[in-house]
Amino acid sequence: MTWKTTDYSGWGRVHTANGPLARPERAAALAALVEKTPAPAVGMRRSYGDACLNDGGRMIDMTRMDRVLDFDPETGELHIEAGAQIGQMLKIFAPKGWLPPVMPGTGFATVGGAIAMDVHGKNHHGAGSFGMHVTEITLMTPKGPKVLTSQKNASLFKATIGGLGQTGPIVSARLQMLRAKGDVMIVTERRVEAWDEFLALLDASEATYTVGWIDATAHGDQLGRGILEEAETGAGLIPPAKRGKRIPIDAPAIALSPSVVRTFNAAYWRRVPDKGRTVVKPIDNFFFPLDKIHDWNRLYGKTGFHQFQCVVPIEAADALRSMLERIAGSGLASPLAVLKRMGPGRAGHMSFPMEGYTLAVDFPNRHAAQRLIGELETATVQAGGRVYLAKDALAGPETVRGMYPEFSAWLKAVKSVDPDGHYITDLVRRLELRTI
Amino acid sequence: MSQTWIILGATSTIARSFARLVSDRGDSVLLAGRDMVDMQATATDCAARGAPLAETIAFDARDAASFAKILKRTSDIEGTLSVAVFVGSMPTQDALDADPSLILGTVTDNFTGPAEFLTMIAPLLEARGSGTIVGVGSVAGDRGRIGNYVYGAAKAGFHTYLSGLRNRLGRKGVHVMTVKPGTVDTAMTWGMDKLPFLAQPEKIASDILRGADRQKDTLYTPFIWWPVMTVIRLIPERIFKKLQI
Ligand SMILES: Cc1cc2nc3c(=O)[nH]c(=O)nc-3n(C[C@H](O)[C@H](O)[C@H](O)COP(=O)(O)OP(=O)(O)OC[C@H]3O[C@@H](n4cnc5c(N)ncnc54)[C@H](O)[C@@H]3O)c2cc1C
Numbered sequence: 022m023t024w025k026t027t028d029y030s031g032w033g034r035v036h037t038a039n040g041p042l043a044r045p046e047r048a049a050a051l052a053a054l055v056e057k058t059p060a061p062a063v064g065m066r067r068s069y070g071d072a073c074l075n076d077g078g079r080m081i082d083m084t085r086m087d088r089v090l091d092f093d094p095e096t097g098e099l100h101i102e103a104g105a106q107i108g109q110m111l112k113i114f115a116p117k118g119w120l121p122p123v124m125p126g127t128g129f130a131t132v133g134g135a136i137a138m139d140v141h142g143k144n145h146h147g148a149g150s151f152g153m154h155v156t157e158i159t160l161m162t163p164k165g166p167k168v169l170t171s172q173k174n175a176s177l178f179k180a181t182i183g184g185l186g187q188t189g190p191i192v193s194a195r196l197q198m199l200r201a202k203g204d205v206m207i208v209t210e211r212r213v214e215a216w217d218e219f220l221a222l223l224d225a226s227e228a229t230y231t232v233g234w235i236d237a238t239a240h241g242d243q244l245g246r247g248i249l250e251e252a253e254t255g256a257g258l259i260p261p262a263k264r265g266k267r268i269p270i271d272a273p274a275i276a277l278s279p280s281v282v283r284t285f286n287a288a289y290w291r292r293v294p295d296k297g298r299t300v301v302k303p304i305d306n307f308f309f310p311l312d313k314i315h316d317w318n319r320l321y322g323k324t325g326f327h328q329f330q331c332v333v334p335i336e337a338a339d340a341l342r343s344m345l346e347r348i349a350g351s352g353l354a355s356p357l358a359v360l361k362r363m364g365p366g367r368a369g370h371m372s373f374p375m376e377g378y379t380l381a382v383d384f385p386n387r388h389a390a391q392r393l394i395g396e397l398e399t400a401t402v403q404a405g406g407r408v409y410l411a412k413d414a415l416a417g418p419e420t421v422r423g424m425y426p427e428f429s430a431w432l433k434a435v436k437s438v439d440p441d442g443h444y445i446t447d448l449v450r451r452l453e454l455r456t457i
Numbered sequence: 458m459s460q461t462w463i464i465l466g467a468t469s470t471i472a473r474s475f476a477r478l479v480s481d482r483g484d485s486v487l488l489a490g491r492d493m494v495d496m497q498a499t500a501t502d503c504a505a506r507g508a509p510l511a512e513t514i515a516f517d518a519r520d521a522a523s524f525a526k527i528l529k530r531t532s533d534i535e536g537t538l539s540v541a542v543f544v545g546s547m548p549t550q551d552a553l554d555a556d557p558s559l560i561l562g563t564v565t566d567n568f569t570g571p572a573e574f575l576t577m578i579a580p581l582l583e584a585r586g587s588g589t590i591v592g593v594g595s596v597a598g599d600r601g602r603i604g605n606y607v608y609g610a611a612k613a614g615f616h617t618y619l620s621g622l623r624n625r626l627g628r629k630g631v632h633v634m635t636v637k638p639g640t641v642d643t644a645m646t647w648g649m650d651k652l653p654f655l656a657q658p659e660k661i662a663s664d665i666l667r668g669a670d671r672q673k674d675t676l677y678t679p680f681i682w683w684p685v686m687t688v689i690r691l692i693p694e695r696i697f698k699k700l701q702i
């Protein structure tokens with residue numbers, strides 16, 4: 022059978038969908054599907070909200086198309102199927118001295134998902150977004166495969182990168198891998214006492230990979246305290262890999278109650294000694310710290326959770342500080358909160374990154390959290406920033422459109438390849454991105 | 458010593474996983490099947506993972522002419538030669554009932570085609586005095602069930618053939634392993650509802666490789682199928698004939 026009707030959801034498990042899914046295992050099967058029943062493509066559903074859903078409609082699961090089609094060990098040029106996972110690429114190529122150019126915080130994301138969201142990693146300030154390293158994209162169209170490059174198909178290329186899957190299923194992509202010094206990470210961890218110090222350290226960081234964990238429950242003098250991690254690849258002894266653990270059941274609500282989170286955060290912050298420390302970590306531990314616990318999203322119970330992520334321009338840093346104040350005051354945040362400095366690098370019309378600071382915070386799905394996120398969205402608009410559609414599950418059409426100034430260029434290119442709206446997803450419907 | 462795996466039915470999902478695993482550890486692969494485009498993608502993948510040689514070759518279980526060409530190709534491959542058979546097809550019982558002429562093809566894909574190929578290559582392995590033959594059958598071959606008995610019968614035939622081949626080649630240093638997977642999450646089963654103990658192809662492939670390394674004779678994978686099938690095999694026919702399982 023080609024189609025399997027099932028319930029599914031995004032990583033945050035707040036929105037759900039039901040509909041027929043196909044999971045082609047080879048290019049010929051995908052071509053037949055797109056010719057007869059074009060439908061949006063989906064990867065590992067690591068988007069938090071509804072970008073990876075199509076309630077009542079069809080979707081094409083790309084995860085079985087995950088092979089290396091060509092690799093040049095001299096130049097690091099890679100041609101790979103779109104269902105391949107970033108973590109798999111790391112595993113295959115790190116021992117050969119090459120890394121995926123950009124890695125999001127989960128190794129389960131696929132190449133297709135990384136392109137369609139133009140994802141960023143801990144090296145965004147230097148390396149830019151994922152799409153900036155992509156040299157060629159093959160789309161599957163109803164008439165068969167179509168190869169796009171940035172020179173020959175500039176507008177469609179820019180509409181596909183960060184394009185939310187709206188130009189059709191990506192079958193494969195060519196990209197430039199990054200040279201690595203070895204397959205371990207040398208990580209310097211530093212305790213940061215408060216907000217201003219954090220921004221100063223982020224601004225001054227010269228490391229290739231830089232990321233900040235922030236205690237989103239600390240307020241007053243301690244507002245913005247956290248841990249700064251700076252890392253480089255290196256060679257050395259590899260600590261043995263540990264096997265992944267699984268969260269077997271949905272956790273009860275108490276698991277992430279405010280007092281538990283506050284206590285956890287304080288302990289997590291003190292874990293790093295006063296004077297900081299340098300540690301050697303297996304490469305995947307550094308990039309994908311949460312992947313070792315499979316299905317950790319179930320910790321939030323059946324009602325699910327949200328991640329709010331925004332980026333604001335450098336000069337709006339104070340606005341971001343006020344947002345953090347509000348978050349800390351609410352007592353709703355979970356331990357997962359990240360602060361990063363972004364560079365200007367972005368490769369698509371609808372790409373999220375802009376030069377500035379990005380803050381990402383998780384919240385259990387409650388009314389109070391939804392209200393707070395609404396306020397944070399408004400504050401983001403006022404600060405001239407953006408919310409990240411890979412995480413968003415709540416925003417409204419008016420909020421989002423103004424944040425993406427190249428929206429019309431994107432829409433025009435999308436319409437030219439999908440005039441009938443076959444590739445519309447729940448997110449695109451909610452944000453009315455294709456109905457004007 | 459270097460090892461090369463001839464993988465029959467290389468476009469199967471389980472076969473792909475298996476080809477990756479052996480490539481990861483530095484074995485070579487000769488991918489045999491019908492969809493050359495798809496096998497080429499698996500070949501480049503295997504090469505990137507570390508297979509010193511990763512080639513494709515045409516194989517159709519229903520066309521014995523294709524067998525000889527594969528044998529010819531293997532003649533200059535040095536080191537240990539091993540074979541893993543993943544070929545199989547499973548039309549629904551309803552389809553077979555409606556068109557009994559489909560039975561012949563089903564038996565050919567699951568049993569007689571691969572058996573003919575293995576019989577042709579056996580002397581080669583015998584002469585080398587090394588290597589492993591992995592034959593993928595199915596738990597469906599352990600008992601004739603109302604919903605699936607033509608496929609089951611073909612697999613049962615293959616199991617019995619492999620058992621005899623094991624008897625013959627074992628004494629010549631060639632090991633034969635029969636694999637009986639339960640339900641696996643592949644294209645063959647996509648969309649069927651409520652499959653018990655559904656396993657991922659990666660799990661089946663790694664069980665197969667470990668079983669082959671340990672020279673197991675018969676492998677139920679995942680392991681839960683061994684007790685399950687032991688019980689099912691023990692049910693008297695008088696009762697079994699009334700069951701819907
Ligand atoms: C723990 C965690 C950490 C994360 N950290 C980061 C981070 O640091 N930086 C960051 O940028 N993101 C991050 N993310 C978000 C994640 O990287 C993106 O949501 C990414 O798109 C997920 O990839 P996926 O394969 O799961 O795509 P899905 O969620 O399945 O799909 C995402 C979008 O891509 C489209 N799509 C997927 N595959 C294809 C294809 N083959 N062809 C066309 N369209 C396709 C879908 O239609 C959808 O619009 C994180 C997510 C998690 C769960």
Ligand SMILES: NC(=O)c1ccc[n+]([C@@H]2O[C@H](COP(=O)([O-])OP(=O)(O)OC[C@H]3O[C@@H](n4cnc5c(N)ncnc54)[C@H](OP(=O)(O)O)[C@@H]3O)[C@@H](O)[C@H]2O)c1
Binds near residue numbers: 516544546
């Ligand atoms: N999936 C399960 O639940 C399950 C359970 C028990 C046993 N098995 C067995 O496991 C093996 C692998 O199956 P799978 O699940 O991976 O399914 P699959 O992807 O459908 O694999 C079947 C393979 O057999 C090949 N094949 C069929 N007829 C052929 C022919 N005449 N000549 C050459 N090749 C032929 C197919 O090639 P094409 O790509 O060219 O069609 C394909 O490679 C099969 O033997 C199957 O019976 C599967």
